[in-house]
Amino acid sequence: MSSTRMRHGRLGPIGVLVLAIGVLWVLIPLAYLLSMAFMTRTEVISGSYLPATLQWENWQAVVEAGIPRTIGNSLLVAVGATLITLVLATPAAWAIARHGAGGKALSAVILAPWLLPPIVAVVPIFVLLRVAGLNNTLLGITLVYSLVNVPVAVWLLEGFVRRLPGEIEEAGTVDGAGDLGLLLRIVVPLIAPGIVAVGIIITVLSYNEYLLASFILLQPEVHTLPVAISLFQGDRFAHLGRIAAASVAGVLPVYAVAVLFQRWLVSGLTSGGVK
């Protein structure tokens, strides 16, 4: 441990300062949001750092506005979409990494749409869903997310497949396993940590998605959290304390993910990002 620590140099006073500024820069806005979620309207308007007493009426308003249900909608959609994405992306990532399917051109084609703003996809997706009669349904948005995230998932998963030693699969081939058997019995168990890591990232991406959801989900009962929050903040009767409470409620599930799965998130993010 000590030798690995020595290698990149010691953490000097400048380093400590950089970390301190970074941590404060991240946490002060979040702490202020949390504090505001417990303030009365008067406290908010008069400008306060902390509430005099913890006010729960903002939270009551958030529950009455149906925010908990939209969090449920978001979780349902995000998890469902992620499962479909992984089923589609894992074989594709394996085929590209292992068999060189499609060559270099395919990798480029897969990432090309990522260069475009997602607004490009709104109109074509809207038209498709209308034809399928899936506008305004959670099933519709689930299918959209599951497909939209496939390229990112393939890109991230590829990094994990490439790190597998090829001999393991060769041994499987000798044993007479077909492509599907090889994938399910050998590759998937070995890259399971990668699949979980990428799954977490994709779930968070879907949970946070706003643009597509705001066009596809127009009825209040199918609103996802980002749509509900954006409408809630536009409502002139909702004062900042209530908006803050709704925001805090909405980020709790993803922050729980950060705390519980920090290691997985970092490994998933770094596999595709800098290869």
Place this chain on the structure above:
Amino acid sequence: MVPTILVVVVLALYPLAFSVAAALNDSSLGKPFNGWVGLENVESVLGDGDVIGALIRTTIYALAVTAVSVLAGLAIAVALDRTTRGGSLLRTIFLLPLLTPAVTVAILWKVILSPSGGLLSTVLTDLGFDGSALSPLSSTALALPTIALADVWEWTPLVTILLYAALQAVDWETVEAATLDGAHGRTLLLGVILPTIAGAIAAVALIRLVLAFKVFDLVAVLTAGGPGQSTTTASYLIFQRALQQFDVGQASVITLLLAIVVTLVTLPFVYLMRRAHA
């Protein structure tokens, strides 16, 4: 495996093909392909000062946000790489902005910058200034920098995490050899370690640049493109043309133009990345 590859390719190409087709036709939201018009859409868009203005604004915005994010993210990554204790807690803290929905990031900054009772105005008032006089989001000059601030808050952690991983993967024998040659401290960092991760820095800058070019949610919630057109970024303009004016043909042309601009601006980074890996 062929079917899944096919699915991926179709998914990747569908929006692009749709955009090209819509650009060459008279296309509204209800009726996407309403008759061939050739390059008519392209001509009207190229002669449109609002479009050119938005593209220039977006390019400057993306470059500025990327520069700040990469410098700050790199500084934090280097410090994080040297921590001996608390690294796990620090990494968790730095993940938070990245995991926050963009809509919530926008609200966070709206709350902080609100002239009536926001954090900034409260601090200014306590310091003896008139805090309620400052309203960055309704100022033509300050609105876009404010969105940039929120953007930097949201995405700098991604730069930090990716560069931190690159630093952790640096081959320690190279560094050791340089130390024996007498390099240490700043010389070691600038002369040995940073050049070793130059490829990763270029890759991360590329990712960051593309994310900044695509900024939409922050604009939609914080300013809706205003005041005036001061925060009308390319994505937001495409949204206005397609979904408020229903001119999908023009929106598609702007989309393709933006794709060309993004490609041109990111090319030097791709070149740097390739050279570092060669």
